[in-house]
Every structure is written in C-alpha cells, then in structure tokens.
Amino acid sequence: MLRRLVENRLALFGLVIVSSVVLVAIFAPWIAPYDYAAINPRAVLMPPSWEHPFGTDYLGRDVLSRVIWGARVSVEVGLVSVGISTVIGTILGAVAGYFGGWVDELIMRFVDIMLCFPTFFLILAVISVLEPSILNIMVVIGFTSWMGVARLVRAEVLSLREREFVMSAKISGLSSWKIITRHIVPNAVGPVIVAATLGVGYAVLVESALSFLGIGVQPPTPSWGSILASGKDAIQIAWWLSFFPGCAILITVLGYNLLGEGLRDILDPRLRGVQ
Secondary structure: OHHHHOHHHHHHHHHHHHHHHHHHHOHHHHHHHOOOOOOOOHOOOOOOOOOOOOEEEEOOEEHHHHHHHHHHHHHHHHHHHHHHHHHHHHHHHHHHHOHHHHHHHHHHHHHHHHHOOHHHHHHHHHHOOOOHHHHHHHHHHHHHOOOHHHHHHHHHHHOOOOOOHHHHHHHOOOOHHHHHHHHHHHHHHHHHHHHHHHHHHHHHHHHHHHHHOOOOOOOOOOOOHHHHHHHHHOOOOOOOHHHHHHHHHHHHHHHHEEEEEEHHHHOOOHHOOOO
C-alpha cells in the first residue's frame, strides 16, 4: 500500500498537504510569530510585509498568526466530526446489512428521511438553536453527516455476509456481534477510510461556512471562516484578509480530496485492474 501511495503522485501530494496542515495545527503556539489576539492600533490594515507576511486586520492583529491558529480549529472540527459520523454510520450500516429484513428496512428508511433534508441547512438550523462553540459544531456535523457512510457500509456488508469465512464463523457458534466486529467490519474498512478522508474536507468547509455566517467558532478564537467574514467589507482596500484564509481553505480541502481519491485507487482492487 505504501508503494502504491508513493507511485500515485496526486495522492502523495495530498498526503503532504494534509500532514503539513496537521503539523501546523499541532505546533501553532510555536510557529505563529505573534499572539493571534494581540491588538496593535498602530498597525491597522497593514498590507503584507516582512514584519507581517499576511498583513494585519482592522484591529492590527497579525493575519498569519490567526491563519495558523485557524488550522487548529479546522483540524479539530474535521477529525472529531468525521470520527463521530464514521462510528455512527459504520454501526448502523453493518447492523442493517447483516441482519436485513425489518431491521434493514427501519434503518434505511431513517437514512432516507435524513437525506431528504439538505445537510448544510440541517446543520445550520441546529447550530442556530444551540450555543455556538467548537464542541457543538463538531457534534452537530458528526450527527448529521453519517448517512453516506451507513449506505456504503451496508452495501459492503451485504456482499461480505455471504462469504465463506462468515458462514464458517456462524457454524462455529460465534455471536452475531462478534461476527460483525471481528470478521465483517474489518473487511469493509477500506471504503470507510476513503469516505472518512473525503468527509474531513467537507467538515472543514462546513465549519468555515458557519464561522463566516457568525454562528460557528466565536471570537477571539480565530477561524478561517471568521477571518474571511472580517475581510468581506474591506476587500477593495484589504484584499489580504480574504485571500490568505481562502487559500488555506482551498489548499486544505484539496489535500484531503486528493488523498481520498488516492486511497480509493489503492484500496479498491478493481480500480487497479486486478480481477
């Protein structure tokens, strides 16, 4: 798998981007040149320079430092929310696919009902009721984004439950729960990893959009979406307030998408031409 990943240049490029963003988020306190909340009235709306490579905002805060700290928010929200949605989707999809019958009908009809609502507007409606915070955003995104994973896992389980090793496990007397957790889910994990990787990019976009609308991460905690929002009214005189956080969102989502597509090629034998 590592050899195929290295041979896939786009996937390797995506891995480099994702790793870089994660490292920036982890070491933000040591990488950021200034305190992200430090106000300097003498440096209001300064254009990019050696002193402030990304310029300053309307309060004189260093935009580079705020973008670096914003990476931490995006990584936290992306990984935790996708972790929640992946666990929920995997459990429900595995149960529906393995047991079938009325259990499958009940779960999949609930999935269909959830899919009737546009996901972003559902998240927007729930967040508008709750108190805006990083924790609430992660939980809401996770609990409203599991449907695709559930359908994907169900399709895999429907195929796996008829295999010989599952039949042997049943004959040996293993319980249904042990068969699902020990034999079926580990063999269906490939597509789940791909879906989770692509889902992180979506979660980053959702968090940025919520912060842009003012119902996401609240000040003074920096978020790429909130930095974009602060620059929308001054885009003609302070273009850097929108340009640099926008580039950060673009590059991060692109990295996750490239990595996800590369993992799909690596983990799916049919896409490698293996019969």
